[in-house]
Amino acid sequence: MNENRPTPTRLALLLASIALPVALVLAALVAAGELSVHAALLGGAAIVLVLGLFGVKLLQDLWSIIAYAGTLSQLPPSAESPPPPSLRLAPEELRAVVRRLERGRAIARERLQAQAAAEQALLDELPDAILIVGGDRRLLRANRRARALFGNTIDGRDIAMAIRHPAILEAVDATAAGHKDSLSFELSLPGSVKREFMAYVRRLPDADAGGAAAVIALHDLTSVKRAEQMRADFVANVSHELRTPLSTIIGFVETLRGPARDDATARERFLSIMDEQSARMARLIEDLLSLSQIELVEHETPSTPVDICDTIRTVIKMLEVTAAEKAMPLETDFETGLPPVRGDNDQLVEVFQNLIENAIKYGEKETPVTITVRREGSRIAAAVTNRGEPIAREHLPRLTERFYRVDNARSRRLGGTGLGLAIVKHIVNRHRGSLAIDSGAEQGTVFTVYFPAR
Structure with a gap:
């Protein structure tokens, strides 16, 4: 001085x-x-x-x-x-x-x-994502929920780098400049799983360009929106898929009450078909409920360490008898020393049960089903391969759609509901992984799931 x-x-x-x-x-x-x-x-x-x-x-x-x-x-x-x-x-x-x-x-x-530590601890306990923004649009503070959404290095960054949504930027500018005291609106944030939020942006008292100017609160609506969509999809899918077996059962009941009442041979044949159609409806309902439960928590990444190789060994034991009926050995090739993945073991069992069971159903008799697990960079790759009629290229992108079947008659004859690969896709999405499908006369049909290594 x-x-x-x-x-x-x-x-x-x-x-x-x-x-x-x-x-x-x-x-x-x-x-x-x-x-x-x-x-x-x-x-x-x-x-x-x-x-x-x-x-x-x-x-x-x-x-x-x-x-x-x-x-x-x-x-x-x-x-x-x-x-x-x-x-x-x-x-x-x-x-x-x-x-x-x-x-x-x-x-x-x-x-x-x-x-500041006490304030941060209080913010971290809030269930909503909270971000405090300065008059220059820079993030001054974020709670644990916000860091889980946007990363741990967001402090000091421009809000546009963390939340790439024009409505948020416009709301922050409007409240920081004093044009509005508060704004609220719904928004969607892209990602491996799209998420829905109700956003609240409020101007802070005595806001100025050098200090905290606005607070953003993001209330997660993903579960609510998913539940609404699932209810609509459930009604549409069930009404479509159950119509045929129900019509069959109703028709046979009417026949048994009428012309075939005293025909023992027809009665046994009709009861057998009705039993088959009832079992099909039970499988369909079970798969629909399973898919609904998975979609409800798809945005929540599981965190339990899981040994993929142990999970696959469990599934192989479950399906050994089924494979033996077609003389199809289940061969494994696991890389040693693989790290665990963060996952839900029950859901991963469901993934590999669907993939290996499909490989047995649609593979040729007396050919092996091969399961390999390898590390590829920062990912763990698990592939299930069978030998059978290859799937045409135009069908591959749609195989994970609900109720999509390459051959409807064959799929229903083998007991398929058309939901197995949809379940696999949503479980893999929840684990922040990916699913790749390839098929050809030489390499066979290969389903490969990739999971981030822990």
Whole structure:
């Protein structure tokens, strides 16, 4: 600070204040004959010089302390304190002042950090994603839920880099500028699984360009929206898929009550068909319920470590008898030392049960079903391969659609519901993985699922 530096005028005043009493004492000694004029002049000059040098250094120390105190008063509480001034001749009392300034600043900073930690802990317990934005659009703070959505490195970034949605940007600008006190609207955020939110943006009191200007709260509507969509899909799909077996059963019941009432042979044949159609409806309902449950939690990534190879071994034991009926050995080739994946073991069992069971159903008799597990970069790849009639290329992109069948008659004859691969797709999506399908006369049909390695 320039006003605290020693200036020629201040130095002249300091020297004058030192020289005046010295000159009076020496003049008295000369008048009393105790000291010659020459000696008095030399002695006075020496005394003034020594005292002046000492006084200048002491004054510099004092001005350094004043400048240090001024700097501390202008810093925001959260900023790092500058190093204390280097004092040369200041007495202990002045040095104690500097230490008290430092300690007071440290205590204030500790209190502020404790308050910020308490506020952050409170924000982290909220179920909604909370983001606090400055007047320059930069993110100042986010709670645990927001970091789970947008990453742990969002502090200090422009809101446009974290939430790529124009409605959010417009709402932040409008509230930060004071045009609106609050806004609310629904929005969708893209990703491996699309998510639906109700967004609330509110201007903070005393907002300014340098501090917190607005708060964003995102209430997750994904489960609600999925439930609504699932209800609609469930009604449409069930009414379509159950119509045929129900019509068959109703027709046979009417026949058994009428023309075939006393025909034992027809009765046994009709009852057998009715039993088959009832079992088909039971499988369909079971798969629909399973799919609905998976979709309901698809946006929630599982976190339990799972050994994929152990999971597949469990499925193989379940299907050994089925494979033996067609003389199809289940061969495995697992890479050793693979890390676990984060997953839901029950759902992963369902994935590989569907894939291996399909490989047995649609594979040629007396040909092997091969299951391989490999690490590919940061992913674990598990592939199920069978030998059978290849699937035409135009069908591959649609195989995971609900109720899509390459051959309807064959699928129904083999007991398929048309939902198995849809279930696989949604479980893999929940695990933030991917599904690849390839088919050809040479390599056979290969279903490969990729999961992020833990």
